[in-house]
Amino acid sequence: MAADTGNQDGSASGSGDNTQNNSQTNNTAMADVTITASKESLRVLFNQMKHVYYLATKNTLPTAISAFDKELPVLKDGVTFDTGSPDITKVKLTTGDVWTAVADAGDPEITFQVASVAEEINSLFLNVQQGTSEQKVAVGSSVTVDGKTYKGYGYDMSPKKATGGLFLTSEDKESAIFLPNVEMYANLVSEEGKPAYFNVSVSPLTDTKGCSIYIFGAVAA
Numbered sequence: 001m002a003a004d005t006g007n008q009d010g011s012a013s014g015s016g017d018n019t020q021n022n023s024q025t026n027n028t029a030m031a032d033v034t035i036t037a038s039k040e041s042l043r044v045l046f047n048q049m050k051h052v053y054y055l056a057t058k059n060t061l062p063t064a065i066s067a068f069d070k071e072l073p074v075l076k077d078g079v080t081f082d083t084g085s086p087d088i089t090k091v092k093l094t095t096g097d098v099w100t101a102v103a104d105a106g107d108p109e110i111t112f113q114v115a116s117v118a119e120e121i122n123s124l125f126l127n128v129q130q131g132t133s134e135q136k137v138a139v140g141s142s143v144t145v146d147g148k149t150y151k152g153y154g155y156d157m158s159p160k161k162a163t164g165g166l167f168l169t170s171e172d173k174e175s176a177i178f179l180p181n182v183e184m185y186a187n188l189v190s191e192e193g194k195p196a197y198f199n200v201s202v203s204p205l206t207d208t209k210g211c212s213i214y215i216f217g218a219v220a221a
Contacts, residue, residue: 049079
C-alpha cells in the first residue's frame, strides 16, 4: 500500500506550515532608521576666505585673542588652502586581500598672496638691513626722482621665517579657521595685471594644546 504523501485536498504535506512561516516573515516590520544629524543641521560652510588676520604671538589660545597685529591684504585669486592628503599604505595578505591600511600625515599646501609693499609687511617677510626697529624712521634711505621723494629700507634676499598665528574668516562671516602656530616664508613677485605681492607659503604646527587648526562656526545672537 502506497504511503500517504499529501493532505486530503491533494496539497503537499507541510505546505500550510511553510505558508504560515512566510506570512509571519513578511509581516515583520523593519524598525524605522533614525538620522542623528540632518543635512540642514550640517550646513556650516566656509565658503571663501575673506579676512586674514595676523597674530605676532604664536601659540595664542583662541580664548586669549584680544587683538590682531594686522590684517593682511590678500588677493582673491591667489589663495590655496589644503591641509594635505594622507599618505596611505595598504597592507596585503599573501592572498592579495587588503588586510588593513596605515596612513601618515600629508604635506599641507597653504599659500596666499599679500599685495602690499608697506614697511610693516616688508619687514615681516624680509630681513631689514638698515637700522634696528627703533631706528628705522631715522635711518631709512630716501631718493628724489623727477621731483618725487621716495623713502624706504634695505633688505637682503635670504629667506626669512615669519612666525605667529593666522585667523581666517569666511566671506559671510559664518565660519572661521584659526592656525595658532605657523611658520611662513615669502618671496616678492611683480607680474602684469597684479600689484606686487608677497607669495606666502604657510606651514601649520601644533600649539601647546596639540592643535594645529581650530574650526569655528558663528553662534546665533
